[in-house]
Amino acid sequence: MSARALTVRRRQLGRGLLHLVLIVLAVFFLIPVVVMIVTALQAAGQGGGGLSIVPHSLTFDNFRAVWEETGLPRLLVNSVIVTVSSTLLVLFFSSLAAFGLVQHAFVGASVVLLVLLAGIMLPPAAIIVPLYAEIHDFGLLNNYLGLIGPYTALGLSVGILFFRNAFSAIPRDIVRAAKVDGASPWAIYVRIFLPLSLPAIATVAILQVLFSWNEFLIALLVMTKENRETAQLAYITYAGLYSASFEKQFAVLALLTIPVLLVFLVFQRQFVRGLTSGAIKG
């Protein structure tokens, strides 16, 4: 009895210690986020810094000021346009390509796949010089297509990887049965392959939303007019305007973060499942 009580006690102690360590670590991981949001909620001049992250006062004035004084609403709309477009295109094009490669493999399909997957390791900075020249020559500077095109192209490799893994796992019998019933390839793609790959769809969508919402380098070069800029450029665009106000700078940063944070929190479950299952198979 007492020996068992001892092990129970010891296990409880271990649990408590584990929670303590995890809480300390969680605080460490969240402090920068908390600092950002708490500072953005401070009245002017009170976001003092240091360890005083307990708010003195709470106000939405900074958010209101930033919203009214800057073009940020417009920038957020631009980001939504670019992000939604490139995400839909990546989902469509990469699933279609993976379907072709898995279901209708042609001579040299594996080589094509290899080339497309090689895109995963490409550092965007390494092609930025000719990419910028190309976008310039196409007359796509300050045009949404100047970002949607490269963002979609750069997202295809990861998309094809995840869709290929998901599609390869679909039982051949189902496909055969559908063919016997006279289903066209398009119907097989839309009615069988896509519905059976929802985790892959969620994962590719979230990865592409994160990439195109957060992308900075290409946007910096392509969007030079303020009314075409994406949200990530707001920080440097309005840094001068708010050089004297930490609080407003942080309100800008919080507004850039909240949309993707919400998308992630809502789809977290599917995203985690799809991301990790794709990685284990790939």
Place this chain on the structure above:
Amino acid sequence: MTETAAGRRVAGRTASRRTPGRRRGRRWLGLLFLTPAAVLFALFVAYPVEETFRLSLYDWDGLSPTKAYVGLRNFGELFHRDPDFWHTVRNTVLWAAVTVPVTILIGLALALMLDRKLRFRNAYRTAFFVPVVMSAVVIGAVWNWLYDPEFGLVNEAFGRIGLGGNRVWLADPSLALWSAIAANVWRWSGLTMLFYLAALQSIPPDLYQAARVDGASEWAQIRRITLPLLKPMTALLVLLGTIGAFKEFEIIYILTGGGPAHATDLLSTEIFNQGFKLSRSGYAAAISVVLLVGTVLVSLIQLEYLSRKNRELA
């Protein structure tokens, strides 16, 4: 039920017997499905890669219609006369060589702690993962503020625990790169944790049960069972982490701009400097070639290792 299944199987066999005529049509379909992706990829990825190699042989300001062919002269300057270049190579290698193992160790520790029935497990996991979702611009800006010599949280914390609270983290050439690496580690550890958690869940529980019956301690179980079985995932994370490290641009651009005095410049930020600030597009392309070739070589070596690890396990 069984009748239809059998019927389908028969029908499937007859269908595959009359494929010769249809298969050509199918191949043509495969190409058709591939076309939109292939066109976009060729336009915005493959062509710029080819152009990077071509431009590296020219002297070009990025704007004028004429380019002067200079052969390998850009590379000669790069390797023999540009002191900043070797500096940026060293920084890039250091950036990858420190970030990758440290994020892997932290992610592994977090995953091992969370891989059990635990209250608030999902809340912890989300907390560790939040930085992964944030943009590099936001992370750079927030850490810039955390590192502020006067108001920053980091100096305040160091001061309180008696390690001296007066460092200029991002302006001191000997500290700046390490400070940026710390922010980068903070950013990515949640991602390695997530991958390890998934790998841990695929380890059969019977293995641990058998070990416990044999009286193995928890630490012995981790060392003898968990860590060996995580090797393929670790190899994958080394590969993904290295690729990610070579891609990094934004955090440095926002946090330090490559300064002070090139102390934090990576190959990627040096490409940006040369190409768009100094208008030396050909020279920037030459640096890009180094980054491209380096990334591909390192990735191929790691891929080879990864597939060997997977074979060993299979």
